Amino acid sequence: MSQKLPPMICRSAAFRNVLRQVDLVAPTEETVLIEGETGTGKEVIAGAIHELSPRCSRPLLKLNCAAIPSGLLESELFGHERGAFTGALSQRVGRFESADQGTLFLDEIGDIPLDLQPKLLRVLQEQEFERLGSNRTVQCNVRIVAATNRNLAKMVAEGTFRADLYYRLSIFPIQLPPLRHRREDVPALVRHFVEDYAQRMNKQIDVIPQPAIDAMQRHAWPGNIRELQNFIARAVILTSGHALEAPLSELLRAEDKIASEPTTLEEAERSHILRILGETNGRLAPAAKILGVPRTTLFYKVRRLGIDLTRTDLGQWRETSALTVDGPISFVA
Known part of the structure; x- marks a missing residue:
């Protein structure tokens, strides 16, 4: 090189x-x-x-x-x-x-x-x-x-x-x-960013706990190096002593959120339709307009995906889960 x-x-x-x-x-x-x-x-x-x-x-x-x-x-x-x-x-x-x-x-x-x-x-x-x-x-x-x-x-x-x-x-x-494909680089990147931000903020940070290094190395970092850099900046701000106090709970929440996101095309479609129907208080015609499909197409998608929306309170909607694909469809058209 x-x-x-x-x-x-x-x-x-x-x-x-x-x-x-x-x-x-x-x-x-x-x-x-x-x-x-x-x-x-x-x-x-x-x-x-x-x-x-x-x-x-x-x-x-x-x-x-x-x-x-x-x-x-x-x-x-x-x-x-x-x-x-x-x-x-x-x-x-x-x-x-x-x-x-x-x-x-x-x-x-x-x-x-x-x-x-x-x-x-x-x-x-x-x-x-x-x-x-x-x-x-x-x-x-x-x-x-x-x-x-x-x-x-x-x-x-x-x-x-x-x-x-x-x-x-x-x-x-x-x-x-992506950073998740170069996990060996994470410890060195962490040390580099800690030194950089500690110097900027006039702090003396001598220790990066190994559990923190391990957690950061395991994390997927969807925002890659920029996300890691911003995370370290927050950690340095939060640190009051000589050991880095990394907010590892943020990483756990992010991982839980990623795990809860749809993993298949059908799940993503179902989730998106539910969100739009929630925004329109279950009214099919305006939801179809937002989605850019005919009302009849949306009706059959709702039926195929087994969606049943029941009004609860203040315009909120609850999905009832014990339904089959051919079960009843409940909404306000």
Whole structure:
């Protein structure tokens, strides 16, 4: 592994493999697509790719495509001329021009609107574009590192993401493992975050109890490293002595909640229909409208799923469980 690689906590084979891929692709000029769940560290990996590249002395600019309203995203990426639209009082340079000779990190690339994707594809292929409201071509030399927590291949199949753009972005895909697949890294990550937050809060924490380490290592962390980091921040705030006082009951409640969630498609459908019927006080017609299905379709779904809702008090609804699929259906239509 290159000595230039920014320090990262890595004990697991899964994450060591990621760093090997970073080391291979960083010195090239190729586009990289980083895929992974929310909170797995996609921005950190993008920064490592830039720091290991020949462009490391040039800027690394970042843009979260999901954080910009779709109507403003084109201007944010490519810039605009004065008068290009209402409120465009002066010329604006976009991210591509600003990142010339450097790297542009496009986070949440799956949220780029379909009508803007051809213009992005052109920049990737031709390294040129026009500002909004201009017909003058602007040349740029920018390396793209993109990231997403969405399944772009599925979006391509559904027609919500262009296939040619997907293939151009995924020249070198890197899949980041979720934290539950790199549990060996949890103790070191915990120690790192404890030291960091203790220093920020001017606290002296010398001990992390082993039961706390074990509990954090067992937890699934659906929010991944970001969730772990936030959990440690709360733990440091709660700690009054020299031993970390981690609120482990939070982890148990979260695990109970996950265990109680529907595990099959039928259970999820049943739970969703019950929730909507509860919101409409059992009235079938408005519930069907919310669900976007005909009233008759909802009636047969309710019957097939064996749902019986009985009014109790103040518009609340109780599901009675001793019913068969062909049993009576009780609701207000």
